[in-house]
């Protein structure tokens with residue numbers, strides 16, 4: 001059902017479940033304020049297409065803020081201000097002519113705490129994003145979309161027989177995969193994940209890591225994690241954020257994940273990845 005190469009299904013897959021090709025996401029000199037307080041200072045990072053980028057660093061250094069800036073969620077905070085640019089395949093995500101729902105559709109987000117609509121059925125949870133983006137689909141297309149999204153999120157075999165059961169009845173790890181399926185159903189080019197496994201047991205964590213690796217064949221993944229082993233396992237690119245006492249968050253070092261863990265260029269990176277703070 002899912003084309004191995006997007007768009008290469010003979011005759012073309014129905015638009016409702018065609019997989020979007022991942023795009024390159026680039027932050028250029030991004031600064032962020034809450035009121036008067038600068039929390040990110042000219043952060044630049046390229047997150048390559050169809051791969052996993054891990055954002056690591058101590059609490060409070062601005063990783064979640066940075067992630068929210070990437071899909072314009074930062075704008076929801078009244079005291080928040082922003083400078084710099086975010087580009088998806090070279091196009092300005094903040095272009096005022098670009099519709100906000102379009103930015104949110106193409107750049108999805110999954111949070112630390114799984115947040116499915118608990119009373120809504122598993123099926124309706126997966127389809128929830130279509131209403132927001134105004135996507136029209138027939139019953140058959142929706143069935144196909146529910147299945148393909150749940151397959152991609154690694155949840156299909158566990159729930160195929162109870163699609164009308166409430167999402168809130170699933171285990172924590174299943175709920176998180178349901179949230180991933182819900183994000184995938186609107187065919188994002190990028191999926192942002194803010195500590196997606198921090199609230200989950202080790203088994204669910206491994207399943208989601210495998211899911212991320214699979215997804216990164218098609219789309220771009222950016223994950224915030226406090227788990228260094230996880231960063232090493234899943235990511236190809238890594239960025240180390242740090243906010244020294246009283247100063248805004250910056251990226252100390254970024255680049256190839258293996259290189260950053262084996263031969264960090266900065267002493268602070270070395271200390272952090274080796275658990276020394």
Ligand code: ADP
Nearest residue numbers: 034039057058059060061062063064065066077
């Ligand atoms: P991290 O995800 O790396 O732990 P955050 O991006 O959550 O860091 O936070 C960065 C800094 O911004 C912190 O000092 C935090 O207290 C502050 N901050 C985060 N969200 C808000 C907000 N909505 N209003 C004011 N300050 C905030």
Ligand code: MG
Nearest residue numbers: 063064065224
């Ligand atoms: Mg955070």
